[in-house]
Amino acid sequence: MRQFEYFVWTTPVILVLESIGCCIACGRAEYRIGDECCPMCLKGYRVHSHCTKSKHTPSCVACIDSTFLDEPSGKTTCNNCTTCDPGLGLMVKQSCRPSSDTVCGTLEGFYCLDPTKDGCRAAQRHSSCKPGQYISHTGTTSTDSVCADCPGKTYSDGSLTSCQPHTECEFLEIEPGTPWSDSECGEASLPTGFIAGVLICFFLIGTIAGVCLFRMRKRGMVRREIVRNIKTLGSQIPTQASLDQEIPMLSGGTGNGKAHLQGFQNIRTIV
Missing domain, CATH: 1.20.5 (Single alpha-helices involved in coiled-coils or other helix-helix interfaces)
Structure with missing residues (x-):
């Protein structure tokens, strides 16, 4: 009976002591494997084989093939490097190394939706302004574009950072300006028949004048x-010839000089 009581009392004590021994924490630069506290592998390295009672340090090997470990650990496998997906508006900002993961940045024309400490996990394209609006605030890698409507007598096709004033036509305004287009100036086109008639008139006048x-x-x-x-x-012909004086013919022959003088x-x- 006394032995039974002794067993009943000692068993919980043994279990508690064992649990306390199991829960004894290893150092900050150690990891537990079974009853042993092994030194951690440096960042960029994984555990190839654990330490033992006879071998107090583990065997560590470098991470390879797009894998990494960015802190000391007792892991036997490295983490896969992050892929920067262009479909999510991302690009590689810093390539993956054995001791650090890939850092992704945003593509041109995108802004980050899910930022990280050094980069971004997901991005979205900047908003496009509609015709009749201008870009009041240009989008950045962290903020979206902001659009605003053009005021009166100005226009923008949606890609401008400020609205442009409508052109003031000097002679004739063919089309008035709108919030999304400029005024159209010029001369009104004349009918083809009218132009042909004018040309014919000029031709006739020129012919008659010629x-x-x-x-x-x-x-x-x-x-x-x-x-x-x-x-x-x-x-x-003599200058003082009288009407009664007979004047000889100029080209020969006979004739009345009076008649020739009178004709002259x-x-x-x-x-």
Whole structure:
């Protein structure tokens, strides 16, 4: 009976002592394996074989093949490096190394939705402004773009950082400006028939003017020829000849000098 009581009392004590021994913490740079506290492998290395009672240090090997361990540990496998997915708006900011994971950054035109200590886990494209709006605040790697409507008499196609004033047409405004487009200036197009009619009129006027000029020049030439002939005749006729005096013919033959003189006077009168 006494032995039974002794067993009953000693068994819990043994269990408690064993549990206390099992729960004794290893040092900060150690890890527990069974009853042993083994030194941790440095970051960038994993445990190849644990320490034993006869071998107090584990065997450590470097992480390879896109794996890493960024802190000392007693792990036997390394962690897989993070992949920066362009479909999530990410790019590699810092490549993976045995002692550190990949650091992802945002692609151009994206901003981070899920930031980490040094990078980003997911990103989204900056918002696009609509025609009639301008970009009041340009998006960054951490913030989205902010759009605002264009005020009166200004416009933007949605890609501008400020609205532009409508063009003031000097002569004719074909299309008025809108919040998303500029004014269209120019001259109103004339009908094709009207243009053809104007060209024909100019052609006829030019033709008539040419004919008139030709006739005027021809008439002037005839008049100059008559004057030249008169001067020639005048040099051959005596200046003091009387009407009763007989004047010889210029080109031969006989005739009445009075008649020739009278004809000469008549021609001078006409000219």
